[in-house]
Amino acid sequence: MNNLYRKIPKIDTFINKKEFQGLSKPLLTKVVKNYVDKLRRDIKDNKIEDIDIDKMVLQIIKEYKKILEPSIKSVINATGITIHTNLGRSLIDEKIFEKAKDICTSYCNLEFDMEQGKRGDRYEHTAKHLSFLFGCEDVLVVNNNAAAVFLILNTFAKDREVIVSRGELVEIGGSFRIPEVMKSSQAKLIEVGTTNKTKLSDYKNAINEDTAMLMKVHKSNYSIEGFSEEVDINEITKLAKTKNILDYYDLGSAYLPTLPYNLKNAEPSIFDILKNPPSLLSFSGDKLFGSIQAGIIIGKKKLIAKLKKNQILRMFRVDKLTLSILEYTAISYIKQSYDNIPSLKMICQNENILLERANKIKNSINAQIKIKESYTFIGGGTFPNRKIPTIVIEFTGDAISLQTKFRKYSVIGRIENDRFVLDTRTIMDKEMEKLISIIKKVIS
Numbered sequence: 001m002n003n004l005y006r007k008i009p010k011i012d013t014f015i016n017k018k019e020f021q022g023l024s025k026p027l028l029t030k031v032v033k034n035y036v037d038k039l040r041r042d043i044k045d046n047k048i049e050d051i052d053i054d055k056m057v058l059q060i061i062k063e064y065k066k067i068l069e070p071s072i073k074s075v076i077n078a079t080g081i082t083i084h085t086n087l088g089r090s091l092i093d094e095k096i097f098e099k100a101k102d103i104c105t106s107y108c109n110l111e112f113d114m115e116q117g118k119r120g121d122r123y124e125h126t127a128k129h130l131s132f133l134f135g136c137e138d139v140l141v142v143n144n145n146a147a148a149v150f151l152i153l154n155t156f157a158k159d160r161e162v163i164v165s166r167g168e169l170v171e172i173g174g175s176f177r178i179p180e181v182m183k184s185s186q187a188k189l190i191e192v193g194t195t196n197k198t199k200l201s202d203y204k205n206a207i208n209e210d211t212a213m214l215m216k217v218h219k220s221n222y223s224i225e226g227f228s229e230e231v232d233i234n235e236i237t238k239l240a241k242t243k244n245i246l247d248y249y250d251l252g253s254a255y256l257p258t259l260p261y262n263l264k265n266a267e268p269s270i271f272d273i274l275k276n277p278p279s280l281l282s283f284s285g286d287k288l289f290g291s292i293q294a295g296i297i298i299g300k301k302k303l304i305a306k307l308k309k310n311q312i313l314r315m316f317r318v319d320k321l322t323l324s325i326l327e328y329t330a331i332s333y334i335k336q337s338y339d340n341i342p343s344l345k346m347i348c349q350n351e352n353i354l355l356e357r358a359n360k361i362k363n364s365i366n367a368q369i370k371i372k373e374s375y376t377f378i379g380g381g382t383f384p385n386r387k388i389p390t391i392v393i394e395f396t397g398d399a400i401s402l403q404t405k406f407r408k409y410s411v412i413g414r415i416e417n418d419r420f421v422l423d424t425r426t427i428m429d430k431e432m433e434k435l436i437s438i439i440k441k442v443i444s
């Protein structure tokens with residue numbers, strides 16, 4: 001019998017040590033118990049030679065603190081990518097969040113009809129404002145755009161055919177692939193055209209009595225250039241109408257007002273697209289639309305009604321937090337208060353504002369940093385290959401080690417020409433003071 005076992009302290013007396021003062025007893029007991037269990041296993045496996053009680057106390061306190069520390073935390077995005085999928089995509093406006101907080105921290109009429117005094121429909125809340133905003137018949141909000149795609153395919157094309165261009169069989173980061181989604185929705189994918197060229201006649205020739213829908217998918221995170229051709233959604237809509245089948249545009253992202261840096265010439269706004277509305281269209285709430293994670297489906301009333309009857313909708317339904325934030329975003333757009341859309345605001349900042357920010361940082365730091373003009377991207381599967389100008393702060397020294405050091409302080413920058421840079425486009429004014437003190441710590 002290993003006498004190390006006898007050195008293991010008794011839990012109920014051990015937790016009363018003065019080093020543990022002020023800690024929650026139930027949690028401490030649990031942490032100590034886990035520690036002791038592991039200790040017993042390690043003794044059995046001959047992994048340890050002695051038990052150091054002081055070391056044990058320190059390790060337990062560390063473990064205790066670790067459990068109480070949230071894993072999800074705020075970071076300073078100095079990558080320059082506005083809609084950064086890894087860093088939370090679009091930001092929610094603080095004023096909008098405050099309003100949503102009132103809704104979520106008290107009871108609300110989520111599914112209650114205030115006029116009739118009976119059960120109401122949660123989907124009606126945001127639908128009213130979004131329909132007004134888009135000038136469309138009806139809107140349905142689901143958990144995200146992936147859910148929207150799945151729900152639409154499953155509702156209208158289960159065991160039937162959906163025609164998609166070979167140039168649009170997209171994979172979005174995080175394992176969303178059109179052919180796979182199609183398969184799990186039980187719709188049958190019919191690929192037409194080639195990787196670089198798809199013509200209207202390709203769709204036309206593939207239509208038969210099993211065809212449920214013509215689908216167009218926004219290429220989002222890549223572009224096909226050179227000898228290439230794709231069919232405009234308007235053409236697809238027209239064709240679908242004459243053949244009496246549905247047409248659906250998975251738009252991915254959507255922007256409403258005009259954008260700076262000639263971006264609006266790269267692709268049409270959702271208003272332009274809706275001048276000749278497809279039967280169904282969907283996009284993400286937290287890409288260029290600049291709100292909370294959601295999938296927004298625009299369509300004819302009778303099609304939206306059919307989507308609502310699909311049992312699967314229950315699995316994609318959104319909470320009051322999503323609905324209220326989305327509703328306030330829609331109201332901001334209706335009022336044209338674009339200042340309440342943080343992503344848009346960030347994209348619209350001109351270089352003078354960015355330069356001012358960079359100078360403010362440089363003037364607060366007594367070390368060698370350079371201010372440089374550079375380019376960045378919008379991100380989030382929007383406007384691939386479209387550079388927009390920005391201003392960065394460049395650091396001398398080993399880029400990788402600087403990147404790691406900044407990351408320890410939750411500052412995420414990027415490496416450009418072997419130099420570590422902080423991009424001022426996505427740094428927020430409220431973060432400036434904190435960032436400056438972090439820079440001082442890192443480079444001192």
Ligand SMILES: *Cc1c(COP(=O)(O)O)cnc(C)c1O
Pocket residue numbers: 144145146147149170172176217218219220250251252253283284285294295381
């Ligand atoms: C981003 C995107 C999706 C997925 O949307 P989520 O809101 O991330 O679920 C689907 N289709 C296209 C074309 C996209 O760009």
